[in-house]
Amino acid sequence: MLEDIKEILISEEEIKKKLKELGKRITEDYRDKKDILLVGVLKGAVLFIADLIRHIDLPLQVDFMAVSSYGASTESSGVVRILKDLDENIEGKNILIVEDIIDSGLTLSYLYNMLKSRKPASIKICTLLDKPSRRKVKIKVDYLGFEIPDYFVVGYGLDYNEKYRNLPFIGILKEEAVKVAN
Numbered sequence: 799m800l801e802d803i804k805e806i807l808i809s810e811e812e813i814k815k816k817l818k819e820l821g822k823r824i825t826e827d828y829r830d831k832k833d834i835l836l837v838g839v840l841k842g843a844v845l846f847i848a849d850l851i852r853h854i855d856l857p858l859q860v861d862f863m864a865v866s867s868y869g870a871s872t873e874s875s876g877v878v879r880i881l882k883d884l885d886e887n888i889e890g891k892n893i894l895i896v897e898d899i900i901d902s903g904l905t906l907s908y909l910y911n912m913l914k915s916r917k918p919a920s921i922k923i924c925t926l927l928d929k930p931s932r933r934k935v936k937i938k939v940d941y942l943g944f945e946i947p948d949y950f951v952v953g954y955g956l957d958y959n960e961k962y963r964n965l966p967f968i969g970i971l972k973e974e975a976v977k978v979a980n
């Protein structure tokens with residue numbers, strides 16, 4: 799698996815350091831809030847949310863959603879199908895959506911509006927990675943790990959054809975690996 803990686807973009811140590819910072823900020827910002835619910839977007843955000851919550855020193859709940867974008871496979875269409883919805887009603891809760899990466903922003907924008915319509919007390923966005931150069935809709939990111947250039951990245955939860963999620967860093971694949979996996 800490691801032999802498929804061309805370059806490590808963000809190391810395990812850099813991720814660890816950033817999660818500590820984010821956890822501290824979230825802890826401060828949500829200190830006086832009740833009913834805090836972190837919503838992880840499956841599957842990419844699983845590693846991120848699991849590590850992040852260990853740095854949040856507050857009582858909180860965790861839930862997950864799984865979504866899939868209709869249409870072309872490599873680009874978001876903006877129309878999102880809910881594969882797994884939240885287990886509970888979020889009315890009156892303080893929601894923090896936890897995503898792996900924002901690219902066009904279409905997926906998250908849809909999710910954000912859908913959750914907002916359920917009348918939470920507040921709703922914010924936390925993403926590990928952001929590719930702002932690819933954005934198609936405006937999104938306010940409240941907590942950001944790293945801004946990255948327009949590369950297709952894998953690792954730390956992010957996949958290529960469902961592989962590479964278990965790499966402990968964020969990396970870029972060699973062209974051969976992309977061809978072979980295709």
Ligand code: 5GP
Binds near residue numbers: 903951952
């Ligand atoms: P958006 O709707 O913002 O265009 O798409 C976001 C989703 O596309 C992410 O949650 C992720 O699943 C996928 N995605 C976007 N960019 C990348 C990338 O560089 N690597 C991987 N593995 N997935 C990506």
Ligand code: MG
Binds near residue numbers: 839840842898
């Ligand atoms: Mg995602």
Ligand code: MG
Binds near residue numbers: 842957958
């Ligand atoms: Mg994927």
